[in-house]
Amino acid sequence: MFRKLWKGAVFAAAATLTGAVSPALAEYPEKPVTMVIPLGAGGSHDLNARVITSTIPSFLDQAMIVRLTPGAGGQKGTQEVANSSADGYTLLFSHNYIDMLQQHVENLPYKPMDDFVPVARINYAPIAVVVRADSPYKTFEELIEAAKAKPGEVRMAHSGNWGALFVPAAQIMKARDAYFNMVPYQGGGPAMQALLSGDADLTMGFPSTLSSLLASGDVRVLATAGAERIYPDVPTFGEVGVEGDVGFMHRVVLAPADTPPAVLEKLEASFAALLEDKTYNRMMSRLGENVDYMSGADYQKMREEQAEAYKDLVDSITQ
Template sequence: MNMMKTMMWGMATALGLAGAPVMAQTFPDRPITMIIPLGAGGSHDLMARVMTSVLPSVLGQPVVVQLMPGAGGQTGTAAAAAAPADGYTLLFTHNFIDQLQQFVTELPYDPNEDFVTVVRSNTAQPVLVVREDSQFETFEDMVTYAQANPGALRFGHSGNWGAFMVPGLALMQEVGADVTLIPYQGGGPAMQAVMAGDVDFTFAFPSVLTGQDLRALLVVGEDAIVEGVPTTSELGYDLVSDIGVMHRSVLAPAGTPEDRLEILRAAFVSMNEDPTYLQLLGRLEENSAMMSGPEFNEMRAEQAVGYKALVESFTQ
């Protein structure tokens, strides 16, 4: 009798489910757009091309890169903030746009209220470089010179409050050196200025150092990515080690359903274990230091504190 009741209940349940309307299709059921608030050919563009060549095989849908440069990253970021919070629009950005800009200009969005982290894809450590024939053999030589000659050391960087100004400014503050900051329209022009002797030093990512007549003096961050060159962490420079490293992050509009965020996060984790992806990263000389969304959300808040203090110290 009990078995008969169980069978009848199972049949009724099955029939009821069969007659119920389908509530939603599995996410994603159409292409996802990844907005990059930077121009073509840069490291973010190259990284995005690598990610979007692997992610479709995990998600089952294309991931389309949309370059939206302008206003120092604000144009693309604002577009992503205004997009529907449905998981179909992502922002691939970095910490200097995401968390620093709020302290140097009025933004048309709130980075802390309008976005949530999907993942931190990886990090990029800037390297302090001089010309091969520079008088500075070591970073200590440079510090000694700068401390003895306030304002004489010329620092060429890629633009105000960008990926190379921040580590340079933080570093010089930590060592107590007064240098002259000279902005250029991007890392390429800043590097050309070093090679021409117009400035004494700049920063660059390791991928552009090969074949250049440059001498690396210091790596920002913890990992010794250039053989024989000390890191800021090794030398005890804590501030620049915390806020000078570029953290590439994938963000989604705030309010994106948690179940969709989890699907996206799982897809990025799978991507990060894919042999093809890792091989392509190696060609770009990029690491695979992925961090979970919730963990990086906490780091974003910590970075904001450091950036606020840095901006205030520079503008007072």
């Protein structure tokens, strides 16, 4: 009798122990989370992601790892995440042009609305037109005059067709009846390096990529997006004859569409918690970036509006 009772206790204990470590009962996340950036190194997404991944582990209870996967104007990395397991361990750090605009100009290997769900919008950034400090173009008007006088000779480095640098450039060319020679690179970082090395005459950039270059005196900003001036002596797009919604990039975290609600809730709560983190806010301020969080549900509403607006935008640019 004693032997039977003892064996039964052992089996019960083993069953309890097995249940305690069962994957089905484990709490997400059990391992590091990978955040794929579909762009090259050194761009604003890369710089913003370094701040996020250095501070979010305190709230996520796991490390977050950046993986840069540039190619095909952002489609390579985006497809990688679309094809990944919907378990919360592979996320996409993208922007509105890749997410909602490209579907109107190309047959994509994925369906943005069907294959992804927003986790959070991290912030948004106004773009700036940039030349080297030794450029002969001292003002935006001088740049436009050159592009009109010699169509195709003024080379602009950008981050890929219909990307965050390409779209505002196309809007500027249409608004001012000018033409740049558009040269693609695998992200904003490589595009900026092309400018600095002399392979391009201009590019565009965001505050995080420009702050150190302006401090070192390597570049000159000729115009910026937004209703108000970012730099006191630099005009806005509206002041130089480029009206409308031009040059705003929303940085968004997306997950595969079938990611479990509990996982999405944990992720969203972790990103939202960054708003109250002093280190995160200080590091973002040093980058020159704003902190303007939006929940996944709220950004989804904006995303649906973007899908419609970008169809009209593409039509206006290509006609």
